[in-house]
Amino acid sequence: xxxxxxxxxxxxxxxxxxxxxxxxxxxxxxxxxxxxxxxxxxxxxxxxxxxxxxxxxxxxxxxxxxxxxxxxxxxxxxxxxxxxxxxxxxxxxxxxxxxxxxxxxxxxxxxxxxx
Amino acid sequence: xxxxxxxxxxxxxxxxxxxxxxxxxxxxxxxxxxxxxxxxxxxxxxxxxxxxxxxxxxxxxxxxxxxxxxxxxxxxxxxxxxxxxxxxxxxxxxxxxxxxxxxxxxxxxxxxxx
Numbered sequence: 001x002x003x004x005x006x007x008x009x010x011x012x013x014x015x016x017x018x019x020x021x022x023x024x025x026x027x028x029x030x031x032x033x034x035x036x037x038x039x040x041x042x043x044x045x046x047x048x049x050x051x052x053x054x055x056x057x058x059x060x061x062x063x064x065x066x067x068x069x070x071x072x073x074x075x076x077x078x079x080x081x082x083x084x085x086x087x088x089x090x091x092x093x094x095x096x097x098x099x100x101x102x103x104x105x106x107x108x109x110x111x112x113x114x115x
Numbered sequence: 116x117x118x119x120x121x122x123x124x125x126x127x128x129x130x131x132x133x134x135x136x137x138x139x140x141x142x143x144x145x146x147x148x149x150x151x152x153x154x155x156x157x158x159x160x161x162x163x164x165x166x167x168x169x170x171x172x173x174x175x176x177x178x179x180x181x182x183x184x185x186x187x188x189x190x191x192x193x194x195x196x197x198x199x200x201x202x203x204x205x206x207x208x209x210x211x212x213x214x215x216x217x218x219x220x221x222x223x224x225x226x227x228x229x
Contacts, residue, residue: 004157035217037220042222043204043206043222043223043225044220044221044222044223045158045206045208045220046220047217047218047219047220050217091157091158093158101146101148101163101165101210102160102163103158103160103218105157105158106157107156107157108155108156108157
């Protein structure tokens with residue numbers, strides 16, 4: 001079974017609109033962390049935002065926010081006021097357990113922002 | 116400060132040749148990771164180093180793959196007798212410590228095996 005599922009292989013969004021990228025996860029460990037990374041065409045993985053399983057509030061970082069719905073096991077990334085530079089691949093990843101360092105990765109969503 | 120650096124950025128080699136890929140982590144980061152990303156795919160864990168501890172090699176796909184980390188800093192990933200299926204982008208990441216939440220990635224090395 002997939003541990004991290006990103007159901008949107010590709011998305012087109014008009015510039016300045018908000019966009020939601022879906023991520024669902026599967027774990028039985030009560031302690032876990034969820035990450036979103038951005039990978040532009042240059043190839044580098046850029047860390048965007050982190051949500052811990054015990055965090056009471058949804059994480060936010062500038063234009064990025066994480067819509068964390070624990071009961072549904074979803075951790076959707078929301079980008080407000082999208083910009084052309086947001087065009088990239090976006091990956092959701094999970095770390096299970098307090099001491100486990102390995103990240104489990106989703107297949108990614110390709111986001112294209114239209115002018 | 117400087118981020119994670121990797122070299123070369125691109126490597127084209129012939130099947131059967133050995134290649135070495137280099138990663139220079141962020142200064143002060145004790146944890147270092149190697150991943151492989153095939154075209155259009157997510158990341159596949161290869162190997163993990165933490166300080167002077169024995170590395171976790173559980174993700175290495177075959178014994179043709181090996182890695183070392185000298186002096187707790189720079190790491191080299193070696194692929195012997197390369198095969199066409201080794202073609203991928205090899206990404207290196209570092210973090211402050213094993214329990215730190217965030218891994219910071221380098222730009223990757225794109226390996227093409229002809």
